[in-house]
Amino acid sequence: MSYFTAQIRHIGAMAAVLLATTSMASAFTACQVTDTGGIDDNSFNQTAWKGVEDAMADFGIEGRYLESQAETDYEANINALIDGDCGVIITVGFLLGDATKTAAEANPDQKFSIVDFAYDPTIPNILGQVYATDEAAFLAGYLAAGVSQTKILGVFGGINIPPVTIFMDGFSRGVDYYNAAKGASVVVLGWDPDTREGLFTNNFESLDDGRAYAQNLYDEGADIVLPVAGPVGLGSAALADELGPDRLKIIGVDADLYLTDPEKGHVYLTSITKRMDATVRGVIEMAMNDQFEGGVLVGSLKNGGVDLAPFHDMEDIVPDDLKAELDALRAGIIDGSISVRP
Amino acid sequence: MTDTTMTDLMKAKVIGRTEIEDLVVVPLFAVIMALLLGALTMLATNVDLATIGASYVALLKGSVGSLNAVSETLTAAAPLVLAGLGLALGFRAGLFNIGAEGQVLMGGMAAVVTGFSFASLPAVILLPMSLLAGALAGALYASIAGWLRAATGAHEVISTIMLNLISYRLLDYMLRLPFIQKEGRADPISKSVPDAAELPRLLGFLDPNLRVHAGIFLVLIAVVVVYWVLFRSKLGFEFRASGENAEAARFAGIHSGVIIVAAMATAGALAGLAGANQVLGVLGRATPGFSAGIGFDAIAVALLGRSHPVGVLFAGLLFGALKAGGRQMQVDAGVSIDLIGIIQALIIVFIAAPLLVRALFPWGFRHAKGGPS
Numbered sequence: 001m002s003y004f005t006a007q008i009r010h011i012g013a014m015a016a017v018l019l020a021t022t023s024m025a026s027a028f029t030a031c032q033v034t035d036t037g038g039i040d041d042n043s044f045n046q047t048a049w050k051g052v053e054d055a056m057a058d059f060g061i062e063g064r065y066l067e068s069q070a071e072t073d074y075e076a077n078i079n080a081l082i083d084g085d086c087g088v089i090i091t092v093g094f095l096l097g098d099a100t101k102t103a104a105e106a107n108p109d110q111k112f113s114i115v116d117f118a119y120d121p122t123i124p125n126i127l128g129q130v131y132a133t134d135e136a137a138f139l140a141g142y143l144a145a146g147v148s149q150t151k152i153l154g155v156f157g158g159i160n161i162p163p164v165t166i167f168m169d170g171f172s173r174g175v176d177y178y179n180a181a182k183g184a185s186v187v188v189l190g191w192d193p194d195t196r197e198g199l200f201t202n203n204f205e206s207l208d209d210g211r212a213y214a215q216n217l218y219d220e221g222a223d224i225v226l227p228v229a230g231p232v233g234l235g236s237a238a239l240a241d242e243l244g245p246d247r248l249k250i251i252g253v254d255a256d257l258y259l260t261d262p263e264k265g266h267v268y269l270t271s272i273t274k275r276m277d278a279t280v281r282g283v284i285e286m287a288m289n290d291q292f293e294g295g296v297l298v299g300s301l302k303n304g305g306v307d308l309a310p311f312h313d314m315e316d317i318v319p320d321d322l323k324a325e326l327d328a329l330r331a332g333i334i335d336g337s338i339s340v341r342p
Numbered sequence: 343m344t345d346t347t348m349t350d351l352m353k354a355k356v357i358g359r360t361e362i363e364d365l366v367v368v369p370l371f372a373v374i375m376a377l378l379l380g381a382l383t384m385l386a387t388n389v390d391l392a393t394i395g396a397s398y399v400a401l402l403k404g405s406v407g408s409l410n411a412v413s414e415t416l417t418a419a420a421p422l423v424l425a426g427l428g429l430a431l432g433f434r435a436g437l438f439n440i441g442a443e444g445q446v447l448m449g450g451m452a453a454v455v456t457g458f459s460f461a462s463l464p465a466v467i468l469l470p471m472s473l474l475a476g477a478l479a480g481a482l483y484a485s486i487a488g489w490l491r492a493a494t495g496a497h498e499v500i501s502t503i504m505l506n507l508i509s510y511r512l513l514d515y516m517l518r519l520p521f522i523q524k525e526g527r528a529d530p531i532s533k534s535v536p537d538a539a540e541l542p543r544l545l546g547f548l549d550p551n552l553r554v555h556a557g558i559f560l561v562l563i564a565v566v567v568v569y570w571v572l573f574r575s576k577l578g579f580e581f582r583a584s585g586e587n588a589e590a591a592r593f594a595g596i597h598s599g600v601i602i603v604a605a606m607a608t609a610g611a612l613a614g615l616a617g618a619n620q621v622l623g624v625l626g627r628a629t630p631g632f633s634a635g636i637g638f639d640a641i642a643v644a645l646l647g648r649s650h651p652v653g654v655l656f657a658g659l660l661f662g663a664l665k666a667g668g669r670q671m672q673v674d675a676g677v678s679i680d681l682i683g684i685i686q687a688l689i690i691v692f693i694a695a696p697l698l699v700r701a702l703f704p705w706g707f708r709h710a711k712g713g714p715s
Binding site: 107 | 527528679
């Protein structure tokens with residue numbers, strides 16, 4: 001029966017080849033399905049797509065992407081690419097986890113890689129890319145606690161899913177670490193790592209929400225806000241731009257937002273970078289060289305998969321001894337002497 | 343009004359020459375103009391001619407060019423037609439219902455909850471029961487706006503928009519309730535519906551990737567039923583009479599308050615069915631974004647279909663085709679999916695301005711009386 005369906009699909013693929021151009025035979029194509037934030041979100045999806053772009057430049061391959069406009073698109077988008085002769089299909093985001101699994105099981109010969117999802121047990125044709133984002137977020141929390149004037153920090157997330165809350169966990173534990181070390185009492189609004197409850201916009205699209213949530217946190221006294229919601233954070237940056245960075249600073253996520261959002265670059269204290277571009281490029285290279293196998297790839301401070309971006313315009317605001325403490329912390333996290341998890 | 347004229351009116355031919363122009367010619371030219379302007383938009387954003395050509399070929403290929411494409415078109419069209427039928431019925435009764443989105447959400451949610459709560463029942467009972475729950479929830483939610491209109495005069499445009507906003511937050515809240523939320527997840531996502539409550543996939547035996555499901559039969563039944571209700575039943579006559587002239591209808595003995603609530607409830611039932619169709623046929627569970635703007639796209643579908651059930655069917659198929667084809671446009675030509683949104687919006691603009699279409703394509707229409715022939 002499966003032989004029969006494979007034949008049907010084979011005939012379909014032949015027809016597609018007849019319709020399409022001749023260049024398909026030789027070139028390797030890396031395909032990507034974005035989450036609902038869109039390919040140009042300055043953050044999550046864009047960083048992952050940069051990995052494909054880098055691979056296109058470095059290896060001379062072709063790249064394609066499909067934007068998901070709604071959750072109903074995930075499965076259809078993946079299916080559309082299965083017909084499209086992709087060397088590897090990269091799905092971007094935890095929420096695509098179920099759809100990717102379904103597609104991978106229905107198409108065992110197609111290589112898949114998913115950002116932000118690790119299957120347990122692993123699936124032979126899916127390579128999961130996950131990130132120890134809490135390590136970098138821990139540094140960001142320590143930094144923010146040291147820089148804050150009001151001693152109140154704010155954080156909110158997109159949806160209450162592990163790849164989002166891991167930022168919030170690391171951030172609040174970094175603040176706790178600062179409080180314990182300095183005998184300070186800096187407060188984090190918007191996330192309670194014990195009850196797993198906090199402030200969530202429940203979407204990854206609305207810049208208006210990003211603005212409103214940051215306004216609420218600012219009204220409660222926060223002078224540094226960490227939005228963990230992809231493009232939603234751009235709305236928070238717009239508010240910080242209007243208030244002025246003296247009154248409200250933003251910490252970026254995923255990419256170095258000072259670089260990807262240059263118009264509002266001056267409001268970013270730093271960014272917690274999640275180098276999806278590096279891991280995506282690496283996965284493509286593996287798939288090209290037949291080194292691909294299913295499993296899990298973890299990005300950490302140690303291998304550069306996650307990091308804290310430079311302070312750029314805020315360089316002078318961060319005291320030198322705080323910078324030195326951050327360097328010591330980073331070394332401690334990397335060699336394992338400091339644990340960012342309880 | 344005597345009984346004979348009443349029957350005559352109800353049996354009168356529904357479609358004449360002007361209706362055909364209105365139902366077929368205007369939408370046809372609207373689509374053509376939208377595609378042309380879409381090409382111009384691409385040109386203006388530095389897309390070269392070859393890519394524009396390739397993207398429209400991909401649009402065709404992705405919507406009707408293969409079995410998978412047709413399957414995707416039908417899958418995307420089904421909820422749009424269902425919700426569009428409800429809106430069309432409301433428009434006929436003079437009610438501008440913006441609330442389909444909220445009704446889709448409530449309907450879908452009710453269908454999911456019914457589905458997993460009675461998971462032990464066999465499919466022949468569970469599936470109809472889940473669909474019915476979806477329709478009922480949609481009907482109840484819509485009749486709130488109907489009742490507000492009938493009892494207090496609150497305009498349904500305002501109240502349905504507000505009910506949409508309420509439904510988003512209500513959904514977020516319900517998806518976190520322990521008995522609805524999926525085990526082991528912290529994010530708002532419902533339990534999955536059991537196989538017995540799922541609308542079976544029709545072509546799964548050919549290829550597991552073909553998503554077209556039994557919901558399309560639901561759509562066809564709904565088209566026939568709505569047609570019958572609107573044009574062949576007393577209730578439908580009362581809907582239309584109230585829509586044409588509410589004052590006159592009232593003097594003719596039609597109880598406008600009841601008609602408003604009934605029309606809203608029927609519209610809501612269809613929108614709720616659209617939501618049930620999505621969760622039972624496509625997604626298998628509910629998440630915050632599962633309505634995916636269907637309720638709003640359905641307004642366009644109802645307008646494009648000129649609030650006629652058959653028109654709505656074809657308009658829904660067109661929008662489904664644009665959705666499925668738009669995906670292929672991205673894959674083959676690398677053109678942004680946003681362009682599909684632009685084309686859809688342009689279609690609406692031209693539909694909403696039939697005089698503009700008539701002015702642009704004078705040879706497509708019979709000339710007005712007294713004009714040169």
